[in-house]
Amino acid sequence: MDEISVVRFEHRDDPLGIGEEHPRLSWQVAGRPGWRQAAYELTIGEEFFHVESADSVLVPWPATPLEPREAREVRARVIGADGEVSDWSDPVTVERGLTLNEWQADLIEPAHDERGPAALLRRSFTARGDVVRARLHITAHGIYQAELNGERVGDHTLTPGWTSYRHRLRHQTYDVTPMLRAGENAIGVQVADGWWRGRVGFVPEWRDTYGSSLGLLAQLEIEYTDGRRQVVATDDSWRSATGPIRKADLYEGETYDATRERPGWSSPGYDEREWAGVRRGERDLATLVAPTGPPVRAVEERTAVETITTPSGRTVLDFGQNMVGRLRISVRGRRGSTITMRHAEVLENGELGVRPLRTAEATDRYILRGDLDGECWEPSFTLHGFRYAEVGGDYDDLDAVAVVYHSDMRRTGWFDCSDPMLNQLHENVLWGMRGNFVDIPTDCPQRDERLGWTGDVQVFAPTSSYLYDSAGLLASWLADLSADQTEAGVVPLFVPRVDFPGPFADPAPTAGWSDAAVIVPWVLFQRFGDTGLLRRQYASMRAWVDGLTDLLGPASLFDKPALQLGDWLDPAAPPDAPWRAETDAHLVATAYRVHVADTMARIAEEIGQEADAAKYAELADGVRQAFHDEFVTQNGRIAGSGQTGYALALEFGLLPDPDQRARAAEQLVRLVREKEHKVATGFLGTPVICDALTSAGAVDDAYRMLLQTEYPSWLYPVTMGATTIWERWDSMLPDGSINPGEMTSFNHYALGAVADWMHRVVAGLAPGSPGYRTLLVEPRPGGGLTWARTAHRTPYGLAEVAWERAAGELRVRVTVPTGSTAVVALPGAERQEVGCGQHRFVVPYRDPADDPR
Known part of the structure; x- marks a missing residue:
């Protein structure tokens, strides 16, 4: 009989403390080939529901x-079109967190x-009776780590995380029932600066982005077997002190003086007479929100190679891999000795290469x-x-x-x-x-930046949505x-917004970056099928697109403000002017403006806003004509354009005339070949160049570009030993020295957006309809590859495509999850739906790359 997975709620694996009162449900079914769901049944508490529907996401x-x-x-089961009924899924408990009126805690701040x-903040309390359930609801101004009776609560790191704190502050809910004991108990919480008041961004002296004082808001709720309920909340009875952590900063690092430890500080019976009191702070509790995504956790350990x-x-x-994390040391030595740990991504001249960190110290010290x-x-x-850590002391x-x-x-x-x-390139992505x-x-x-740049995630969202469940x-x-x-x-260049002095103090409309407001929700809809997200973000989308129309007019170029980031970090741009591509x-x-207006029309249609759909389609047509009038010649050439302009024109539908489109495709291929298939695009051109070549019928040229190993190329960093994607095509020069440019990161994902093309075109798996309800299986072998395979855990289950070519044949194996169908389009064969x-499919095939040139 068919098996059904455990039910998920929204985009969360852990539904404890969920924020929604009507959380949406998803499950997956492992059905027989050809099986189709006709209905589902749910038990939710004591309620039972039968729904005639094939939906499961x-x-x-x-x-x-x-x-x-x-x-x-909650449990679920499904009924097939053949009338057979599955077993019930394993039960899972969903629990809602606190809402505004349920908070009894006050925000407290250390007196000194x-x-x-x-x-360090702590309070002792007495549990009188047998505990049946206990929950800790907690958040902070800063980042916190809680302990109960000397044991750490949960395994989250850097909580409550970074949000637009003035508008949204996440709070977490922990099940602490097993940690309580009858009689005396104690709760203790450490709070550090984090993003709240620590260093943020590239202005060295920048502090106190959101506030100047640390704060804690916590509410421990205890339920006893006899029905009584006890609340231990932050108030003026708590005590405060400092302990062994003498400095804690996301950029500078942490200094821990073990000689200043306070043993038992979060346990009952601790003598807190030398501790100071607390004062009440201010927090609008209406801004508290439950998390929608997973917490930061330790996910892996690596030993030095x-x-x-x-x-x-x-x-x-x-450690053999550029990563993000920290060292855990086991050390023996004299009291008061200091161990110093400095971190960097690369070596230069045999020493730690710290110049790319700019002013970030990235140094931890242990006494x-x-x-x-x-x-x-x-x-x-x-x-x-x-990747490298220098240890001294x-x-x-x-x-x-x-x-x-x-x-x-x-x-x-x-x-x-x-x-x-190519496998290493994908691993780097x-x-x-x-x-x-x-x-x-x-x-x-x-380095001293680490900001939520909108343009980076705009281009990378398709790749991120494939590699991980990043929806929440x-x-x-x-x-x-x-x-x-x-x-x-106007959407800021980075979110959460930080109003640094200078050009960042007043956000300006920036194509490709501000456009994340529209493009990222659309990508998430395509990959996860979440129409609700489109509705939630729709006001934001309209504010951006309509505000830009008010500024520029309905049928005009995007030529204000004067400075646009454009095809940022194009290899031809001067090192001191990366926007001059x-x-x-x-x-x-202007190309992006057309694309976003077109996307808005599709979004409006998807959520039933027909009048808006017509308005944005008209806007797209008007700006498209303005683009054509300004930049496109009669014979399909595009003025002021390198490869990026042609790629955007082809991929964003800016050339409706088929003859002009064909000529533009020819021109793009010519430009690519003139560069000997070396990359000549920046942040906005790179994600579309291979798709543009593919749609132009030049998939072999796309492969030759992908497989190029000379600078600038995707594989040049691989030849230099890279284990992540670089910010610049030549962050490290061929002689092993670090690029002298101010921006030289060895871990930037934006240029890794090509992995989406590798998934969709090289291996051949793409969403054919939102949420992969339909798969599009269309591998395009090339580049001399003899086989490729990909797998993606879609909302409906695991989908796989694997192909190999041998003896003049292309042999393809496709796995379609239950609840989905697939359109299979193989070279030289009719499309078919399964x-x-x-x-399994077999078609005649010969790779042009195998022919002598």
């Missing part, structure tokens, strides 16, 4: 709303709030207690981007492991092929995403984007 909550704190057990050290002695005599550990049996330590409130012996951290998203995408360098999806999607994880994380980030828009609808920045901006199950 984000289906509406049919029961009465969840009340705050209410928990209900020292700059640098993490604050080599210990290096540098020319200057320093000891450097090479030993002097235990004879040794001591173990890992920082709590910082993360570093690094006075110690007898020391071991270190690197602990990898990122948002604990479910892995959903895989790729493999016959070319080892994967690690680049892992290092930059740390609560929000950042540009880079190592990006939905939260989009809520911050909405909150941070200006009154005129080969393709005119206002051409790029249902769920495994399918």
Whole structure:
């Protein structure tokens, strides 16, 4: 009989403390080949529901709303078109968190709030009776780590995470029932600066982005077997102090003085007479929200592959992989000795290459207690981007492991092929995403920046949505984007918004970056089938598009403001002016304006806004004509354009005349060949160049570009030993020296957006309809590859495409999950539609790359 998975709620694997009163439900079915769902049944608490529907992804909550704190057990089963009924899924409990009126806690701040050290806050309390349920609801101004009776609560890191704090502050809910004991108990919480008041961004002196004082808001709720309920909340009875963490900063690092530890500080019976009190702070509790995505967690540990002695005599550990995390050390030495750990992504001249960090120190320090049996330590409130760690100090012996951290998203995408360098490129894309999806999607994880640049995630969203279930994380980030828009609808360059002095103090309309407001929700709809997200973000989308129309007019070029980032970091751009790309920045901006208006028309139609759909379609046509009048010649050439302009014109539908389109395609291919298939595009051109070549009938040229190993190319960094995607095509020069440019990150995911083309075209798996309800299986072999395979865990289940070519044949194996169908389009064969199950196809095929040239 068919098997049904455990029910999921919204985009969360852990439904404890969920924020929705009507959470949508999803499940997957492992059915027989050709099986189709005709209905489903749900038990929600004591309620039973029978629904005639083939849907199984984000289906509406049919029961009465969840009340705050209410928990209900949910099970599902499905009924096939043949009438057979599955077994019930395993039960899962969904529990709603607190709402505004349920909070009894006050925000508290340390009475003596020292700059640098993490604050300790604690309170003792008595549990009188047998506990049946206990929940800790908690958040902070800063980042926190809670303990109950001397044990750490949960395994989250850098909580509550980074949001647009003035508008949205996440709170977490933990089940602490097993941690309570009858009688005396104690709760203790450490709070550090984090994004709240610590260093943020590239202005070295920038602090106090959101506030100048640390704060804690916590509410421990205890339910007893006899029905009594007890609340232990933050109030003026709490006590505060500082402890061994003397400095904790996301960019600078952490300093921990073990000689200043306070043993038992979060346990009952601790003497807190020397501790200070607390004062009440201010927080609008209406801004508290439940998380929609996973927390940051430790996800992996790596040991050093080599210990290096540098020319200057320093000891450097090479972990073999550029990553984001921190060291955990086991060390033995004299009391008061200091261990210093410096981090960097690369070596230069045999020494730690720290110049790309700019002003970020990325240095942790541990001052030993002097235990004879040794001591173990890992920082709590910082993360570093690094492959290499320099360890120095006075110690007898020391071991270190690197602990990898990122948002604990479910892995959903895989790729493999016959070319080892392409496999390494894909692995680099994967690690680049892992290092930059740390609560929000950042540009880079190592230097004094680490901001949520909107343009980066705009181009990378299709890839991120394939590799990991990033829907919950990006939905939260989009809520911050909405909150941070200006009154005129302008989207900041980075979200959460930080108003640094200078050009960033007043956000300006920026094509490709501000456009994330429309493009990212559309990508998430295509990949996860979430119409609700489109509706939630629709006001934000309209504010951006309509505000830009008010500024520019309905049928005009996007030529205001004067400075656009354009095809950022095109290889031809001067090092000190990365926006001066080969393709005119206002051409790029106008192309994006057409694309976004077209996308808005499709979104409006999808959610039933017919009048808006017509309005935005008309806007797209008007701007398209303005683009044509300004940039397109009679014979299909595009003025002021390099490869990026042609690629955008072809992919964004800017050339409706078929003759002009054909000539533009010819011109693009000519430009690519003139560059000997080396990359000549930047942040906005790179994600579309291979698709443009493919649609132009030049898939072989796309492969030759993908497989190029000379600079600038995707594989040049691979030849240089890269394990993540670089910000610049030549972040490291051929002689092993670091690019002298100011922006030289070795972990930027934007240029890794090509992995989406690898999934869809090289391996051949794409969404044919929203949420992969229909798969499009259309592999385009080339480049001399003899085989490729990919797998993606869609909302309906695991989909796979694997192909190999041998003896003049292309042999393809396709796995279609239950609930989906697939359209299979193979070279030289008729398209056909197949249902769920495994399918095999064989067609005659010869790769042009095998022919002598």
